[in-house]
Amino acid sequence: MSDSLVAPPDRSKRRRFRGIADKLGILGIFIVSAMILMAVFAPWIAPYDPTERVGRPFQTPSAEHLLGTNDVGQDLLSELIFGARVSLTVGLVAALVAFIIGTTVGVLAGYYPKRIGTVLMRTVDVVLILPFLPLLIVLAAYLGRSLINTILVIGILIWAAPARVIRSQVLSLRSREYVLAAQTMGAPDRWAIWRHVLPRTALLATSTFVRAVSTAILLEAALSFLGLGDPIQKSWGSMLFWAQTRGAFLTPAWKWWVLPPGIMIMLASLGFAFIAFAVEERINPRL
Amino acid sequence: MRRAGLNRLGQYLIVFVVAVTLNFILPRLMPGNPLALIAGVDVGLLTPDQRAEIIEAAGLNEPLISQYFDYWKSILTGDLGFSYRSGRPISELIAERLPWTLLLAGGALVISAFFGIILGAISAWRRGKKLDLGLLSSMIALESLPSFWLGMLLISLFSVSWGLLPSFGAVTPASDLVGWDHVRDVIEHAILPVATLSVLSIPGVYLTMRYSMLEVLGEDFIRTARAKGASETRVLFGHVARNAMAPVVTFLAIRLAFAFGGAVIIETVFSYPGLGRLVFESVGGRDFPVMQAAFLVFTVAVLLANLAADFLYPLLDPRTRARNE
Numbered sequence: 001m002s003d004s005l006v007a008p009p010d011r012s013k014r015r016r017f018r019g020i021a022d023k024l025g026i027l028g029i030f031i032v033s034a035m036i037l038m039a040v041f042a043p044w045i046a047p048y049d050p051t052e053r054v055g056r057p058f059q060t061p062s063a064e065h066l067l068g069t070n071d072v073g074q075d076l077l078s079e080l081i082f083g084a085r086v087s088l089t090v091g092l093v094a095a096l097v098a099f100i101i102g103t104t105v106g107v108l109a110g111y112y113p114k115r116i117g118t119v120l121m122r123t124v125d126v127v128l129i130l131p132f133l134p135l136l137i138v139l140a141a142y143l144g145r146s147l148i149n150t151i152l153v154i155g156i157l158i159w160a161a162p163a164r165v166i167r168s169q170v171l172s173l174r175s176r177e178y179v180l181a182a183q184t185m186g187a188p189d190r191w192a193i194w195r196h197v198l199p200r201t202a203l204l205a206t207s208t209f210v211r212a213v214s215t216a217i218l219l220e221a222a223l224s225f226l227g228l229g230d231p232i233q234k235s236w237g238s239m240l241f242w243a244q245t246r247g248a249f250l251t252p253a254w255k256w257w258v259l260p261p262g263i264m265i266m267l268a269s270l271g272f273a274f275i276a277f278a279v280e281e282r283i284n285p286r287l
Numbered sequence: 288m289r290r291a292g293l294n295r296l297g298q299y300l301i302v303f304v305v306a307v308t309l310n311f312i313l314p315r316l317m318p319g320n321p322l323a324l325i326a327g328v329d330v331g332l333l334t335p336d337q338r339a340e341i342i343e344a345a346g347l348n349e350p351l352i353s354q355y356f357d358y359w360k361s362i363l364t365g366d367l368g369f370s371y372r373s374g375r376p377i378s379e380l381i382a383e384r385l386p387w388t389l390l391l392a393g394g395a396l397v398i399s400a401f402f403g404i405i406l407g408a409i410s411a412w413r414r415g416k417k418l419d420l421g422l423l424s425s426m427i428a429l430e431s432l433p434s435f436w437l438g439m440l441l442i443s444l445f446s447v448s449w450g451l452l453p454s455f456g457a458v459t460p461a462s463d464l465v466g467w468d469h470v471r472d473v474i475e476h477a478i479l480p481v482a483t484l485s486v487l488s489i490p491g492v493y494l495t496m497r498y499s500m501l502e503v504l505g506e507d508f509i510r511t512a513r514a515k516g517a518s519e520t521r522v523l524f525g526h527v528a529r530n531a532m533a534p535v536v537t538f539l540a541i542r543l544a545f546a547f548g549g550a551v552i553i554e555t556v557f558s559y560p561g562l563g564r565l566v567f568e569s570v571g572g573r574d575f576p577v578m579q580a581a582f583l584v585f586t587v588a589v590l591l592a593n594l595a596a597d598f599l600y601p602l603l604d605p606r607t608r609a610r611n612e
Binding site for chain 2: 016017020024122125126129130131132133134135137138139141142214218221222225226227228237240243244249250251254258259261262265266269270273274277
């Protein structure tokens with residue numbers, strides 16, 4: 001509205017801001033790469049098989065077991081390393097599900113704002129208002145505990161926010177000259193969407209995807225912590241579930257049983273959040 | 288404006304219908320016999336006669352559409368059914384648990400609003416400076432903190448290592464404290480869960496306040512205020528912060544509803560006897576009717592919070608108020 005009247009933002013401030021955002025982004029890439037390497041090479045890095053009982057239960061850290069053992073004598077460090085696989089898989093795949101639904105809905109709602117758009121955005125609003133966490137828990141409890149179900153439940157609940165962001169981008173793209181030109185020359189909508197709209201939405205969609213990964217990792221941890229995770233493949237969240245069930249946080253064991261998985265969850269989620277922040281700052285700097 | 292208001296109401300109505308319908312459909316969609324999920328009995332142990340009786344009683348032999356209407360009738364008359372773990376009416380269970388959750392969510396709301404608004408205002412005022420950048424990046428980091436983990440750490444430190452505060456429950460069991468001692472006991476038990484919930488809510492409030500402030504800072508009336516010689520403090524609090532508050536209050540109202548959801552996790556960590564803990568217990572005990580009823584209560588809470596926000600917004604924002612008149 002009053003854009004033209006606003007004093008032009010201070011150049012040096014903006015540059016400094018972007019500098020910080022870029023640094024955080026690089027830090028994010030670094031963290032995420034380290035996590036992915038750890039997940040991929042878990043069998044080589046981990047000292048033991050995390051499902052094997054390799055020692056007495058409730059051991060304190062020692063040279064053999066750097067983080068001690070859990071309530072059934074499994075090596076906690078190995079569990080921690082293998083946990084990266086579950087968290088990253090759920091985070092990435094659930095975000096991919098949300099990305100596909102969100103982009104499809106966003107592009108359709110933006111390109112056809114009248115009827116289809118109204119109906120779709122109504123749906124988006126409903127999904128956004130519904131109490132998120134309780135619904136997540138109810139769905140997960142009904143579907144049962146498995147990796148696929150965790151992914152599905154998270155994916156079908158977090159697509160709405162990306163859809164809204166992408167829609168507003170597409171809405172502004174569809175009235176640009178080149179889209180209008182394509183339409184006037186009789187190009188089908190399919191052409192205009194694939195040729196002109198999607199390529200210019202790709203970066204924004206990517207940033208919403210990265211942000212969704214960060215959210216999904218936290219949600220997976222919360223679900224597993226509530227005992228709704230896959231019972232066979234232990235994630236960081238389920239390590240904490242067992243630490244809670246066995247009361248590890250009421251003993252000195254919290255230092256090696258509770259602290260490390262939480263730090264891993266935080267780092268993983270943070271890594272993606274930093275990347276998303278840096279990308280968002282590039283697309284739409286709002287100092 | 289009135290039209291927009293009606294539109295909003297219609298939207299909330301749709302959300303409510305969707306929530307109730309989800310509750311109706313979910314147990315009937317699951318593989319296997321819905322009887323086990325709806326009546327809460329081990330179907331295998333029943334004789335065919337008993338089974339028929341339960342089906343009759345639960346109305347499961349009627350056509351789906353009339354079951355659906357019956358379901359609505361019971362929801363609207365406040366009949367939420369019975370818990371099949373304790374056999375007690377669910378509405379009673381919820382009435383018992385709700386005040387505790389309100390205490391946690393309300394306390395966290397006040398604290399996070401206080402810190403979020405002040406930090407957000409300072410950050411926007413010093414935008415691009417070191418303080419702003421530091422605050423902004425630490426808030427992003429805070430958003431990645433798993434809530435339950437923070438709660439567990441607080442218990443390990445404050446309750447176990449230092450023995451300062453109680454680690455579970457809402458009151459000391461079997462202590463029968465009365466009067467002031469009782470209040471103190473309740474507060475002591477609420478400190479850690481409220482602190483956890485607050486820390487998690489601060490980044491949202493902060494980001495909303497900061498962004499809203501930045502928008503207001505670019506407006507003409509701020510320049511006018513400066514031009515007429517108002518002091519910096521007066522501009523910050525009298526003009527900028529005041530005008531930036533409206534979106535923040537909206538956010539807070541909605542945040543209250545989210546704090547409700549977050550309570551499921553926080554109350555589990557602290558074994559706090561609120562609604563969230565009830566959800567956790569019902570998940571563990573496969574007590575589906577209780578779980579669904581709680582979901583419905585959460586939905587209604589969210590809708591009420593949204594309504595309150597819609598109602599408050601024009602009262603707070605001088606600009607929309609002028610437009611309405």
